[in-house]
Amino acid sequence: HDFGMRWGILQVQNVDKPLYRGTYHCFQSIVRQESMFGLYKGIGSPMMGLTFINAIVFGVQGNAMRYLGQDTPMNQFLAGAAAGTIQCVICCPMELAKTRMQMQGTGEKKSKRKLYKNSLDCLARIYKREGLSGVNRGMVTTLIRETPGFGVYFLAYDVLTRSIGCEPDDPYMIPKLLFAGGMSGIASWLSTYPVDVIKSRLQADGVGGVYQYTSIADCVRQSVRREGLRVFTRGLTSTLLRAFPVNAATFATVTLVLLYARGVEEGPKDCELGPPNTAHHTQLPQQTQASSL
Numbered sequence: 001h002d003f004g005m006r007w008g009i010l011q012v013q014n015v016d017k018p019l020y021r022g023t024y025h026c027f028q029s030i031v032r033q034e035s036m037f038g039l040y041k042g043i044g045s046p047m048m049g050l051t052f053i054n055a056i057v058f059g060v061q062g063n064a065m066r067y068l069g070q071d072t073p074m075n076q077f078l079a080g081a082a083a084g085t086i087q088c089v090i091c092c093p094m095e096l097a098k099t100r101m102q103m104q105g106t107g108e109k110k111s112k113r114k115l116y117k118n119s120l121d122c123l124a125r126i127y128k129r130e131g132l133s134g135v136n137r138g139m140v141t142t143l144i145r146e147t148p149g150f151g152v153y154f155l156a157y158d159v160l161t162r163s164i165g166c167e168p169d170d171p172y173m174i175p176k177l178l179f180a181g182g183m184s185g186i187a188s189w190l191s192t193y194p195v196d197v198i199k200s201r202l203q204a205d206g207v208g209g210v211y212q213y214t215s216i217a218d219c220v221r222q223s224v225r226r227e228g229l230r231v232f233t234r235g236l237t238s239t240l241l242r243a244f245p246v247n248a249a250t251f252a253t254v255t256l257v258l259l260y261a262r263g264v265e266e267g268p269k270d271c272e273l274g275p276p277n278t279a280h281h282t283q284l285p286q287q288t289q290a291s292s293l
Contacts, residue, residue, distance in 0.1 A: 049094035056087040058254055061154060076158040077151040084150025085143060092142040093135050097122045099203045137206070141199035141216060145192045153188035157181060157251060168259060177252040185247025189239055194232035196239075198223070 064079035116122035160180035
């Protein structure tokens, strides 16, 4: 989810000597100093992990809904939380590599000294130096972020698709799916963003061999003492600007692919996804709905 504008730098930069004043200045500075390619620094790690992460998230969420049986808002939250927890196995190392890759050579058009060649080399070097615990640095904060975050993600999508209605024969179905998906992404980030700031700082800590934080609590304590509570909103603007289109495209694409792959004419007359209703759709292995994929 995390390629594009390097919002992570806004979260971890030194408040006494900030490199960027805000989202627009960050974007402008990166293009001027590092060219357009600077906006995609660290893209290798997300590109490697995105396929697996989305497969895990939507696969686990759909199976969890079948296991839970009833398509209720609470079950949507629980199924999403389960999916968020399991995908952390890939998400945490991926985001660590992305953060470290983005940190090196910041502000330089051509880095004079590259510590990591690419995302795989980054993880390999971290593993060689720090072992498995190093590769999974920030795992606890990732779990704290992803578990409720994905619960809110699927819950919001379920509530929105039910509220606005989006039947397959609705001419505005696609715009509605895009809106529901985008707003779900925003709701998810708003619910867990402070945790993400701490996670980014912990994963950026140790670059160059110098460690500033001894634990999650120490990171929170030092961050609040130096910058106040506003530290928990650093980079929020760029995150939300990215969250809407990314999640709108993700949810709409998955929903439409499932609808047409299963055959809309055989499925129910709405686009919310839940457990099968055997009383009315015994011919289908799973009822096609958009909220429980």
